[in-house]
Amino acid sequence: MKKATIQDVAKRSGVSITTVSRVINKNYPVKESTRIKVEKAIEYLNFKPNLLAKGLIQNYTKTIGILTPSIENLFFSEVIKGIDSVIRPLGYTTFLCHTEGCDKSEIEMLNSLIDRQVDGIIMIDPRKENILSGKLEKISSTTPLVLINGYSDGIKCNYVINDAVSGVNEALNYLFNNNCRDIALLRGGKSYSYDIKEVVYNNFISDKNLNKRVLKIDDGNDLNAVNSSKQLVLEALKSNNKPRAILCCNDWMAIGALNAAKDAGVPVPDKLRIIGFDNTIISQISSPALSTVDQQMTKLGQLAAQRIYRIMSNEDNENQKIYLETKLVLRES
Incomplete structure (x- = not known):
């Protein structure tokens, strides 16, 4: 089945493409009767705006990349859950990349996310080789980047780190x-x-x-x-x-x-x-x-998400290292 386009919406509602765009983006005033006609056409055609194209025009895509070395270890899934609990209510969608702890895969997936123009990237337990090579510092100079754990001595990146x-x-x-x-x-x-x-x-x-x-x-x-x-x-x-x-x-x-x-x-x-x-x-x-x-995994993810959002919003661009306390939990073993 052919997907409806903005041209289809314009034709059905009897207005220009520019008018349809204004109704969708809500960035210019449109007559109430015209807005209703366009919205009815959108509903009838089940039209879905191209969010990526819209984001590129406005210089953001409302997407975040997450790189993790494992999806089986529950530590990482809990961290990702914490990230999502902050990011999703802010209207962001996440791209999850599983690197399997491979340094080459990590760089390939980083470059793929950058090519897709994500607004920011969070890396969990990044490979030490990629940190020491300077690759992540270089990426962080142009793309909002937060590292969760990983080697940090003398590295000019944003970190959230378990103690x-x-x-x-x-x-x-x-x-x-x-x-x-x-x-x-x-x-x-x-x-x-x-x-x-x-x-x-x-x-x-x-x-x-x-x-x-x-x-x-x-x-x-x-x-x-x-x-x-x-x-x-x-x-x-x-x-x-x-x-x-x-x-x-x-x-x-x-x-x-x-x-x-x-x-x-x-x-x-x-x-x-x-x-x-x-x-x-x-x-x-x-x-x-x-x-x-x-290791307060959920909170670790939440702190990383809050940090990446501040960087993306240009509220705070200085590199920081945020440390999270750990606590011994005694049970039966």
Whole structure:
């Protein structure tokens, strides 16, 4: 079926294309009787204005691009939910791009969003390589850009950042103060968020003169992370040097560790304490319920959305780093 055009509306209502445009955009006065005729023609023809063309004329498209390395890890979906809760009521539509944590895909999707003339872009956990290359700084000089987490030292971009350092320290101190000395860190592969957690862990272990033990799976952001974590933790629990506690870099990995403990017959938390990171819904419905570090994911997304809107509105163009506190949530593990 052929889509109705503005020419069709003009013909049916017996007015010029310019008059139809004025009725649609409400930018010039039009006689009431003429406006009613045009609106009836629009309704009859089910005419939908070309919002992109309209936006290009007015120098905006009312669209926001969001780049995420994962759609399976509930951390990212909660952040996106927070972004949408702010952006949608303001009349914006979002384009969601899934990069799968690939630096090349990230740049390709960034360029595609820019070609589509989005009004702004929010990147969640951007690749460190693209940050250090200067590519994101260059983009931010011409396109409103907000980064959620990621490497930020000396980088001239707008950031909203979880205070992961204090979150890791709080979790480790809790374990240490509860007589845990053999503490392992369970992390995923290539990700700055995992890197920074390991740096904090290494510093803590060194300060307390404890033995370091880092367990590493390939990818911590997909569903395979649960099984990969389970297998790795099972091996550790069957060894002669069993950990007394495991700090996991996200809740998916922590669920895998819980499953491993069940299979190995190791009671949690009596013989093994497990702490996750994120406070996603799975931490509340697992058995036992998972202790975890709350990263306030929805609020993280909301702060990023509020920041990008201020930049797009030219209310505040200075680069800022906004930090969001984390909090250890103690449950049953």
